[in-house]
Amino acid sequence: xxxxxxxxxxxxxxxxxxxxxxxxxxxxxxxxxxxxxxxxxxxxxxxxxxxxxxxxxxxxxxxxxxxxxxxxxxxxxxxxxxxxxxxxxxxxxxxxxxxxxxxxxxxxxxxxxxxxxxxxxxxxxxxxxxxxxxxxxxxxxxxxxxxxxxxxxxxxxxxxxxxxxxxxxxxxxxxxxxxxxxxxxxxxxxxxxxxxxxxxxxxxxxxxxx
Numbered sequence: 001x002x003x004x005x006x007x008x009x010x011x012x013x014x015x016x017x018x019x020x021x022x023x024x025x026x027x028x029x030x031x032x033x034x035x036x037x038x039x040x041x042x043x044x045x046x047x048x049x050x051x052x053x054x055x056x057x058x059x060x061x062x063x064x065x066x067x068x069x070x071x072x073x074x075x076x077x078x079x080x081x082x083x084x085x086x087x088x089x090x091x092x093x094x095x096x097x098x099x100x101x102x103x104x105x106x107x108x109x110x111x112x113x114x115x116x117x118x119x120x121x122x123x124x125x126x127x128x129x130x131x132x133x134x135x136x137x138x139x140x141x142x143x144x145x146x147x148x149x150x151x152x153x154x155x156x157x158x159x160x161x162x163x164x165x166x167x168x169x170x171x172x173x174x175x176x177x178x179x180x181x182x183x184x185x186x187x188x189x190x191x192x193x194x195x196x197x198x199x200x201x202x203x204x205x206x207x208x209x210x
Contacts, residue, residue, distance in 0.1 A: 022048045023055060027069040032107040036114050036121070041065065063121050070111060070125040073104055080136050085144035085203060086194060089163055092140060093190035096164045100171045101183055109168070133160070150203045162197045 026048035031039050039062055045055045059065035078095045080088050099105055108129075115126040137160035144150045167190065174182045182189075 085149040
């Protein structure tokens with residue numbers, strides 16, 4: 001009687017399918033806490049509870065893993081086209097507050113600053129994020145012009161900075177001890193910022209738009 005040939009069992013630990021995700025999330029967490037100068041691969045491996053060999057098989061430098069980590073965390077896609085200028089700006093403001101209050105809000109802000117200090121490191125990833133943000137801002141303005149809500153020639157950069165920049169500044173100026181208050185009052189604050197911008201533009205958007 002023939003017998004099935006048994007394959008030799010593999011040695012060592014089974015491959016963990018979550019290793020890469022764990023390494024990338026740990027990289028972002030440590031970068032947010034420590035900054036670029038203090039980040040290193042050994043520290044990432046230790047905090048992620050992953051062997052150094054497994055990490056080095058994937059990334060040989062902290063620049064490589066940081067670049068991969070930033071690309072891995074792009075955030076959810078948001079539809080900014082609500083049908084009205086005010087609605088679009090409110091959506092923009094909410095998206096800004098959401099990523100600030102999310103797990104990696106400070107990481108994103110720190111990375112944008114470090115891209116200025118160390119442009120050779122991960123400027124490419126920040127450039128992609130910057131391009132997406134600018135495209136969303138232009139889309140909001142151009143749609144509002146087409147609807148006749150604002151005049152042609154309105155600066156997308158100025159409006160985008162007025163909304164997102166104000167919210168970001170408010171977040172940075174809020175003490176950590178009062179971050180819960182920032183979160184609970186975010187919607188009302190966003191509406192106030194948007195309405196202030198609309199008043200400055202003297203636009204014709206419906207104030208009841210949500």
